[in-house]
Amino acid sequence: MTTSLSERLSAELSGLRESGLLIHPRVLDAANRARTSVDGKAVINLASNNYLGFADHPALKAKAESYLREWGAGAGAVRTIAGTLRIHEEFEEQLAHFKHTGSALVLQSGFTTNQGVLGTLLREGDLVVSDELNHASIIDGLRLAKATKKVFKHADIADLERVLQENPTDGLKLVVTDGVFSMDGDIAPLDKLVEVARKYGGVTYVDDAHGSGVLGEAGRGTVHHFGFEHADDVIQVGTLSKAWGVVGGYAAGHHDLRQLLINRARPYLFSTAQPPAVVGALSAALELVQSDPSFMERLWDNTKFFKAELERLGFDIMGSQTPITPVLFGETADAFAASRKLFEEGIFAVGLGFPTVPKGKARIRNIVTAEHTREDLEQALRAYEKVGKELGVI
Template structure:
């Protein structure tokens, strides 16, 4: 018998092939490097730029109040947690912060995990079992999609914010198991808000619970930034799960699940990222506790965020740009083809504005865009500088008239 000899796959070969695929599909990314802190104005490629690319909604990432508390916790509690939380890595400050977060969210308890990404993996992976049905908005974040890959439930997708389609999916997939509808609170690419009151009402007709990933609603919507669930007055609903991140408006890193004490207890015992990955270092906990204090002690952050958002959107519309129905500080400007969006992003950077172009598969084909995120920290001057650059680039490229 003759054996067919083939070249064994080498590590080098694998890496080269995969990179080539990315280049061929124009999907290869090289992150821009910030040469100054994460602020409304920063430095890139040696140039001062207005930063419209971050998720730093409230301007907390480099806020002195957070940095001071982080430094205090670092000095008092050390550099690291030293173990996973369930073994020896739960410090008093971890528990205190979770109590503070639960009080802020008006929930019985809260559990903090390493990131928003791992929170979706941990919570979805824990709650969903074989025989359950989970129905997910088609534009939900990648971490939800990956979290659902870990769940053994039947998984279905409904068209973006389409309640008729959601009803169809629920009708077509009856089960005696747990039924869960999963949605982002605010959608990260379009900046639109989930119609949560309607989703929850529909879910209830089918005895389903609603899981809200509020990564982009926390710190942005609801009283003092309590999030999308509060924005819709649903914080006391036992069938609405509040999941979110501490990495965006709150300026640091982490994810949370806020709900009744027994949810926390179950997640501590079952959520794999919680069980098998080290807890946050003290400086992170300190900065986060300061962020929640700051938004309650000193008003004005959300007001500035929303004033800036309204001004920026209105001016973009006046110039003739399409912001795709965005309702929040996430403000996409649609360019159509990916190459056009990437070229516009390059030209904006040359004019001192940092805003990132996004194409397929991050957003649908033909809807490539630049995603702008306005923050509370931007001044009128920053926004006017950005708008002037947009106007010039839009005209040069024939995206707007004049």
């Protein structure tokens, strides 16, 4: 008997509900800032990726409005037909200059950028070796590729070398890693990864979604942090949301990379170009972070303070090296309970459990931003201390 749509939907939702995995996103009633309103409640926001506080910044809004009025609400077509506006190319030149790369191309999101770039570069006979904790967009992008796919243990240089030794090929060799890992907040050992990749004639591919705007001079990212920004054998991809406060994805690297992606990357070929207001806001973000170093200074001052105080209270922050600051609760039910209790105290911080993170490693992931004040963080720490003691975590 044929399964009806209603039966399928009901069965899937029931399964999620019974396993405790059914998501009901909280709704923001105001702009995404360090202090906002969520489901009608005033809260300190530790759940956002808005690292530099750009999502509601006046400079971004002003340039977005300017581009909207001059260039219209939408681009009107895909880039390869009639959707490439002069401002698209100007921003890509600005981005390549910022990243110190030979070229840059903007796509619709960080997720589709991984699909487009990996799907374009990799062919049958190639070898791609991916860190076991890489983002879901990398995993999905690799599913589209016909290359031989192997995984190395997280940030384990010896295991990477073992995989490369055991899988010789005359094709392209691509070592793929996140720059900053989004669940644990650790930084990839890119200096060692690039060294091993080069030893075997390979190319290093870095998804810098959480490193761009956070690491390196003026937020140029993990690649710049390790000194590889002018290297043609290192490809940078990432998102234009998070630190940049807007939306989109980018690929930056070898001077020929852009042209190949224009011709082959399917998300680029079959998606309408970014709206002018988005381009304007992004251009303003790059200008702002380079002209005013105080954004990154506040981001890191706040990060160091918050981490140190959480550890002083007795919390396990899982070795995080970046503004992504996980607090370990262990079991999924405990992390979710802690999130609810923190919300009651006016702190918006989301619990994460299996399958997003491994069993026994459930946590609340906090992200400190440049916009948080010391008062915000001290209030959050008081709430954490209260909830941690109630749940017996500290």
